[in-house]
Amino acid sequence: MDSVSKSRNPKFKIETTNPMTLITTSTPTITTGTTTSSRYENQKRRDWNTFCQYLHNHRPPLSLGLCSGAHVLEFLHYLDQFGKTKVHNQGCPYFGLPNPPAPCPCPLRQAWGSLDALIGRLRAAFEENGGVPESNPFGTRALRIYLRDVRDFQAKARGVSYEKKRKRPKPKITTNVSAQD
Numbered sequence: 001m002d003s004v005s006k007s008r009n010p011k012f013k014i015e016t017t018n019p020m021t022l023i024t025t026s027t028p029t030i031t032t033g034t035t036t037s038s039r040y041e042n043q044k045r046r047d048w049n050t051f052c053q054y055l056h057n058h059r060p061p062l063s064l065g066l067c068s069g070a071h072v073l074e075f076l077h078y079l080d081q082f083g084k085t086k087v088h089n090q091g092c093p094y095f096g097l098p099n100p101p102a103p104c105p106c107p108l109r110q111a112w113g114s115l116d117a118l119i120g121r122l123r124a125a126f127e128e129n130g131g132v133p134e135s136n137p138f139g140t141r142a143l144r145i146y147l148r149d150v151r152d153f154q155a156k157a158r159g160v161s162y163e164k165k166r167k168r169p170k171p172k173i174t175t176n177v178s179a180q181d
Helices: 039-057 069-082 112-128 141-158
Strands: none
Touching: 039 069, 039 112, 069 112, 069 141, 112 141
16 A cells, blocks of 8 residues: 655655655655665755744645745745754854854854855755746745855854955966077
């Protein structure tokens, strides 16, 4: 006996089966054809399942088809409570210092690099699950602006610049070979 649930929205392939309990689930999951997945694929699957669980627990519950960039931003704010990166507030005496000399009450938040990588994995997972790239909520302009603002604020709070490094031109090696006849 196989229990399968299907989405009513043709944009998404949501067919999941839980063979252990034979209970139909409505949370879309990523399954790969191979038995051994890369670390990236495993993390992408866990991130996707976490996001889908977040939508399921949202009040009111949201379907993936109704998810927008605003819901993704809510998800990122929700994840901040589990962050491990100290981000100093502007009023903190250690604001702008890369290595503060003492502890302070500033909050722990998700690091910008972690959020950026998470969005990249969720963006790929959305499309792997049948989402149309043009309607991908993980690629919205508001989300790109938010990530840029988080990067800039965290850089200022730590006193570290995230400026893109420019490649130096390779020095031209010229050899002076004089021909002696």
